[in-house]
Amino acid sequence: MISVKLFPVVSLLFVLTISTGLFADEAADHQALRDLKTLYESAIADDKIDLLAPHLHEQFSGVMVTGDIVNSFDDLKSYWARMKELMGDGAEYTFSLEPDDSTIFGDLALSKGTTTDTLTTGGGKTYKFTSAWTALSQRVDGAWKLRRIQGSMNPVENDFVAAGIKWASIVAGGIAGLVGLVLGFLLRVLTSRKS
Numbered sequence: 001m002i003s004v005k006l007f008p009v010v011s012l013l014f015v016l017t018i019s020t021g022l023f024a025d026e027a028a029d030h031q032a033l034r035d036l037k038t039l040y041e042s043a044i045a046d047d048k049i050d051l052l053a054p055h056l057h058e059q060f061s062g063v064m065v066t067g068d069i070v071n072s073f074d075d076l077k078s079y080w081a082r083m084k085e086l087m088g089d090g091a092e093y094t095f096s097l098e099p100d101d102s103t104i105f106g107d108l109a110l111s112k113g114t115t116t117d118t119l120t121t122g123g124g125k126t127y128k129f130t131s132a133w134t135a136l137s138q139r140v141d142g143a144w145k146l147r148r149i150q151g152s153m154n155p156v157e158n159d160f161v162a163a164g165i166k167w168a169s170i171v172a173g174g175i176a177g178l179v180g181l182v183l184g185f186l187l188r189v190l191t192s193r194k195s
Helices: 007-045 049-055 073-087 159-194
Strands: 056-063 092-099 103-105 108-120 126-140 143-152
Touching (some): 007 049, 007 092, 007 126, 007 143, 049 143, 056 073
Antiparallel strands (some): 092 108, 103 108
8 A cells, every 4th residue: 555655656657657658748749740741841841642642541631822622632633733824834932831830739720820832823923922831730640730721921021012012013004104195295286176
């Protein structure tokens, strides 16, 4: 029988022993999630989206940074093909996922963070932007799988909007200049007739 004086010491050792195992499991889970992040980055960087297929949950879905909804690996693959087409031939896209600490709840993991992205289109225009992302992963048969992803970008202050505003200003300025020239010409014609 354990004496009353030893009970707190034995209890503490028991808790520490169990806790060490739990922390080791959680450390392994965090490493597995970091490996999934690295795989995602590589799949995009190397244009090998198929690498993601075995790491997506069977009920995978997401909202992409553009607001497009994907509900399967095939949707994700089609989305990436559309984005590459928009970027143009010869485009270069680089990004890095910068995760915060993930929160693990048993077989679910909530990860979040930001991305730093650079896109140089096939036409040579460069856009730099950041986005926020969230991912829900689920452990299935001992492996973490992406179940839900969401990306968002500031819809007002970003390089794409700034480029659109710049282009609209140039077009509006050109139209205003042309209208001014036409009105000036008409005014000159009308005033020269009266003289």
